[in-house]
Amino acid sequence: MHLIRPCHPDPVLDDVLPYLRxxxxxxxxxxxxDTDAGSLVCAAGHRFDVARQGYVNLLPGGAKTGTADTPEMLAxxxxxxxAGHFGPVADALAAQVAVHLPAExxxxxxxxxxTGxxxxxxxxKAPQAVGLALDISKHAARRAARSHPRAGAVVADAWQPLPVHDxxxxxxxxxxxxxxxxxxxRVLHEDGVLAVVVPAPDHLTELARPLGLLRVDDDKAADLRQGLAPSLVPAAEQHVQYVTRMTREDVVAVAGMGPSAWHTDAASLAARAASLPDPTPVTVSVHLMIFRPG
Ligand SMILES: C[S@@+](CC[C@H](N)C(=O)[O-])C[C@H]1O[C@@H](n2cnc3c(N)ncnc32)[C@H](O)[C@@H]1O
Ligand SMILES: [Zn+2]
Incomplete structure (x- = not known):
């Protein structure tokens, strides 16, 4: 379905609209x-504005957004x-997911x-698919809405019921x-797949001590399997691990995009990064896990 509404900022939202609740x-x-302007409404009259930048804010009024990434973290x-440092992770994820998507x-x-x-x-890798990016940060939703011609974006809280049909x-x-x-x-189709990426203990290991990055728990993969059972069962697992060469600027950006950014300012991160060689070899190490409905 693709309704043509020339006044509307983001026609992709019409493609994802049937999935939203x-x-x-x-x-x-x-x-x-009653209007061509950007908003969505339910039969009970709850109304949500579509932002000029093409995303829709589906957070109920008064919702807390304290964990939302800031514009600096997103940049x-x-x-x-x-810069391509996570390219092999993105490629592995797309390859694993695309084979499970139907032709329709x-x-x-x-x-x-x-960022999307x-x-x-x-x-x-999935020319028939339409994407919906969900994030509690409106700055993320804004970027994600622009990330691909077939991607729509909503602001919503992953800890609450998702604004998506069963x-x-x-x-x-x-x-x-x-x-x-x-x-x-609940939202996963019975023939669908859930793809989760979590860091392995040696992820970004070269940067942990010099930059004071928060450490990864020892076995996030095991915690994940346990946390998703029994409604979601593991179907495949891939350890994606490689070394990428980061400039000092990239190193500071890596530290500034993650949880460490909450408690260390950019100037201190840059000062700490000055002790590292430029470029610096950095290990990327993640578990890519595919789950199916149980
Ligand atoms: C570490 S970033 C990962 C973003 C993206 N998946 C990536 O890897 O590039 C975590 C993201 O989760 C979002 N986030 C944090 N708390 C959230 C919540 N309660 N609901 C939805 N998104 C949330 C943040 O705004 C941020 O964009
Ligand atoms: Zn409603």
Whole structure:
């Protein structure tokens, strides 16, 4: 379905609209008949504005957004991603997911999508699919809405019921981002796949001490398997590990895009990075895990 509405800022939202539901009452969302301006409304009259930048804010009023990435964190993340340092992770993820997508139109939902980088890579390999980026940061949603011609974006909280209908996603992505098992299982189609990326203990290991990065728990993969069972069961697992050469600028951006950015300012990160060789070899090491409904 692709309705042509020339006044509307983002026609992709029309493609993802059938999958969206009201975050307040769970009814379907529609374009209001009374106006061509950007908003979505449910049958109970809950109304949500579509931003000029093409995303829709589906956070109920008063929702807390304290964990949302800031514009600076997103700019750092975008810089590191466009330098290609996470390219092999994106390629592995897209390859694993694309083989499971049907030939007909299908929804790929990215929970905690950030810039939309991983979603866009999947959409590149899945020409029939439409993407929905979900993030609690409006700055992320703004970027993600522009990440691919077939990507729409919503602002929503991954810890709350997702504003998406039951069993409608043929693939759900969750990359370095928050998740709740019951919601991921609810929105996943019975033939769908959930693809999760979590850091391995040696991820960015060369930067941990010099930059004071937060350490990864020892066995995130095991925690993940346990946390998703029994509604989601492991179907495949890949350890993606390689060394990438980062400039000092990239090193500072890597530190500034993650949780360390919350407690260390950019100037101190740059001062710490000055002790590293330029460029610096940095290990990227992640677990890519595919789950199916149990
Ligand atoms: C570490 S970033 C990963 C982003 C993206 N998946 C990537 O790897 O480039 C985590 C993302 O989760 C988002 N986030 C944090 N808390 C969230 C929540 N409660 N609901 C939805 N997104 C959230 C942040 O705004 C951020 O964009
Ligand atoms: Zn409603």
């Amino acid at each position: 009201c975050p307040v009452c769970a009814r379907s969302l529609e374009r209001p008949a 750092n993340r975008a810089a590191v991603q466009s 139109p299908a929804l790929v939902l990215d929970v905690g999508a950030g 980088y991983y979603l866009a890579n999947v959409l590149d 069993k409608c996603a043929r693939a759900v992505l969750n990359v370095f981002a928050p998740r709740t098992a019951p919601e991921l299982a």
